[in-house]
Amino acid sequence: MTIASERIATPAVERRFSPEWLGQGFSKALLHVAVIGITLVWIVPTLGLLVSSFRPVSEFANSGWWTALSPPFKFTLDNYSGVLSSSNLGQSFFNSFMITIPATVIPVTIAAFAAYAFSWMKFWGRDIFFLALVGLLAVPLQATFVPILKFFVQVGLTPEHVGFVGLWLVHTGYGLPFAIYLLANFFRALPTDLFESAEIDGAGTLTVFFRIVLPLSVPAIASLVIFQFLWIWNDYLVALVYVGSTPEVAPLTVTLANLVGSLSQGYQLLTAAAFFSMIVPLIVFFSLQRYFVRGILAGSVKG
Amino acid sequence: MDLSQLLADVPTLVAVIVGVPVVLAGYIVGGEYLVRLLPDKSRPSVRPWIWVGPALAFVGFFLVYPVLGTAYKSFFDNQDNFVGLSNYAGQLGGFPSGGAWIAIRNNLYWLILFTLLVLIFGLMFAVLTDRVPYESPVKSLIFMPMAISFVALAVIWKFMYSYQPPGEPQTGTINAILGSLHQAPKIWIQDPNVANQALIVAGVWGFVGFAMVILSAALKGIPGDLLEAARVDGAGELTIFRRVIFPLMMPTIVVVGTTLVIFALKAFDIVYVMTNGNYDTDVLANRMFQLLKVGNNGPASAVAIILVAAVIPVLIFNLRQFRAVEARR
Numbered sequence: 001m002t003i004a005s006e007r008i009a010t011p012a013v014e015r016r017f018s019p020e021w022l023g024q025g026f027s028k029a030l031l032h033v034a035v036i037g038i039t040l041v042w043i044v045p046t047l048g049l050l051v052s053s054f055r056p057v058s059e060f061a062n063s064g065w066w067t068a069l070s071p072p073f074k075f076t077l078d079n080y081s082g083v084l085s086s087s088n089l090g091q092s093f094f095n096s097f098m099i100t101i102p103a104t105v106i107p108v109t110i111a112a113f114a115a116y117a118f119s120w121m122k123f124w125g126r127d128i129f130f131l132a133l134v135g136l137l138a139v140p141l142q143a144t145f146v147p148i149l150k151f152f153v154q155v156g157l158t159p160e161h162v163g164f165v166g167l168w169l170v171h172t173g174y175g176l177p178f179a180i181y182l183l184a185n186f187f188r189a190l191p192t193d194l195f196e197s198a199e200i201d202g203a204g205t206l207t208v209f210f211r212i213v214l215p216l217s218v219p220a221i222a223s224l225v226i227f228q229f230l231w232i233w234n235d236y237l238v239a240l241v242y243v244g245s246t247p248e249v250a251p252l253t254v255t256l257a258n259l260v261g262s263l264s265q266g267y268q269l270l271t272a273a274a275f276f277s278m279i280v281p282l283i284v285f286f287s288l289q290r291y292f293v294r295g296i297l298a299g300s301v302k303g
Numbered sequence: 304m305d306l307s308q309l310l311a312d313v314p315t316l317v318a319v320i321v322g323v324p325v326v327l328a329g330y331i332v333g334g335e336y337l338v339r340l341l342p343d344k345s346r347p348s349v350r351p352w353i354w355v356g357p358a359l360a361f362v363g364f365f366l367v368y369p370v371l372g373t374a375y376k377s378f379f380d381n382q383d384n385f386v387g388l389s390n391y392a393g394q395l396g397g398f399p400s401g402g403a404w405i406a407i408r409n410n411l412y413w414l415i416l417f418t419l420l421v422l423i424f425g426l427m428f429a430v431l432t433d434r435v436p437y438e439s440p441v442k443s444l445i446f447m448p449m450a451i452s453f454v455a456l457a458v459i460w461k462f463m464y465s466y467q468p469p470g471e472p473q474t475g476t477i478n479a480i481l482g483s484l485h486q487a488p489k490i491w492i493q494d495p496n497v498a499n500q501a502l503i504v505a506g507v508w509g510f511v512g513f514a515m516v517i518l519s520a521a522l523k524g525i526p527g528d529l530l531e532a533a534r535v536d537g538a539g540e541l542t543i544f545r546r547v548i549f550p551l552m553m554p555t556i557v558v559v560g561t562t563l564v565i566f567a568l569k570a571f572d573i574v575y576v577m578t579n580g581n582y583d584t585d586v587l588a589n590r591m592f593q594l595l596k597v598g599n600n601g602p603a604s605a606v607a608i609i610l611v612a613a614v615i616p617v618l619i620f621n622l623r624q625f626r627a628v629e630a631r632r
Contacts (some may be wrong), residue, residue: 061473
């Protein structure tokens with residue numbers, strides 16, 4: 001009671017020490033603790049892997065990775081050199097690029113033309129076809145493996161004969177529904193006047209596409225490219241099914257998964273291999289995060 | 304890498320650097336050439352098909368046709384004899400632990416536990432990070448697992464769960480924490496009682512960032528004066544969340560939820576790499592792959608079609624959602 005009456009008398013001074021102020025300060029502090037705590041919990045798994053990958057074998061088996069964070073510091077690159085020389089990670093790194101680049105470029109190019117047609121041209125069945133694409137977004141890829149594999153073997157589209165060509169084609173088919181969906185949503189939002197004035201100037205459709213639509217769509221295309229790139233780079237199942245785990249053709253994910261099985265005694269090498277496989281996606285992610293997030297938003301939040 | 308392997312890589316490199324661009328440029332130039340051959344009047348009716356044709360052909364050939372082919376194949380045995388529904392009977396008979404039932408049960412676990420946990424954590428993190436000035440670095444650290452492969456994610460978590468017999472120093476983070484709380488270490492992913500939950504936790508860790516990013520964007524879309532008005536009316540922060548923020552975010556939560564449900568139904572990499580479906584952790588996608596690996600194509604097709612059937616309600620929901628948005632355009 002006394003506190004309350006005093007507060008009425010000298011509100012300005014009393015406010016700084018009031019229970020509400022304390023309460024607010026406390027909940028603010030609690031908020032910071034919660035957010036920082038969550039973030040720490042979230043980075044511990046990755047941090048553990050990263051730290052472990054630089055620890056010597058002798059330390060690795062006898063103590064947890066966190067002991068390496070206090071002196072004496074004993075870090076080494078042995079795990080990296082060890083796993084790079086004893087497994088085919090180098091070749092896999094090359095393979096991952098050779099698979100990912102065409103499997104990104106081909107679908108994005110084809111999707112750009114198709115998305116433009118879906119957005120700004122009239123043709124029979126346009127809306128039905130687009131609806132079908134939206135439906136296909138959810139189809140499990142597992143339901144396509146048996147017939148495609150059979151066909152590839154029949155016509156010789158196997159890794160022994162044509163390298164990664166079969167995989168590029170498959171990834172193109174699998175990636176197109178999302179790619180077209182994302183780009184068409186963007187293209188449709190472009191103002192109609194743009195096309196009308198270009199037509200009055202006598203510009204052909206191809207010119208409008210290359211000179212007006214594409215330059216305006218750089219953000220959307222960048223999102224899509226990053227999305228598709230990461231999706232293919234990180235893909236495991238599709239690569240495993242169509243090119244298998246032969247060392248000459250296996251991408252990083254497949255080689256890494258093989259190491260999980262074969263390196264049960266050399267876990268320190270596995271941590272180095274895992275981090276090695278994460279380098280490219282992490283660089284792409286941290287340098288182009290803005291576009292990646294935009295792609296995720298455009299792909300999920302409809303309307 | 305020896306020299307012969309390097310030489311073997313040359314054709315691939317040439318195909319990627321020269322072949323692919325040439326083919327794509329050929330398609331663009333060739334298509335335009337074909338259109339130009341036509342009289343002016345018929346161009347607008349032909350051009351769309353040249354632009355949309357390759358996409359429809361790819362999707363038709365690599366998605367539509369093979370799904371139908373798989374459905375057809377699911378009625379035949381491996382020697383291509385018609386066997387009616389017996390592939391399905393093989394998978395769906397023997398309830399509750401025979402055939403595919405363990406996998407179906409685990410997919411249900413994933414469906415419920417994974418989806419709910421990701422949504423709850425995603426929403427919580429979106430709301431919490433929205434109130435601190437260092438929001439963006441925190442969000443990108445939580446989002447980071449989305450950028451790496453599920454195989455790498457599985458390695459990270461195998462390492463988190465690693466186990467040493469009691470008495471020896473625990474090198475796995477989780478067992479070490481248990482140890483510091485004077486609890487006995489657990490074998491986690493090899494213990495059928497907790498293995499599923501352990502795998503799902505790994506999946507949740509990977510996906511919360513995804514949910515958080517989308518939900519956070521939706522949260523920022525809620526007009527500030529709306530919240531201000533509620534505060535002026537004397538509503539507490541919790542009430543505002545329950546009565547204002549949550550209902551307004553519901554459509555986005557549903558969209559994120561459908562994406563998560565689809566992922567939960569198709570879950571494969573994490574299970575395949577961490578347990579290979581052992582210790583009662585099998586899921587439909589893994590079962591399908593194991594059957595495919597040994598050339599057991601009939602039953603593999605049946606499992607794939609069961610998976611398709613499970614996705615169909617989500618697919619129909621997606622289409623409805625899409626049409627509703629189209630109608631508002």
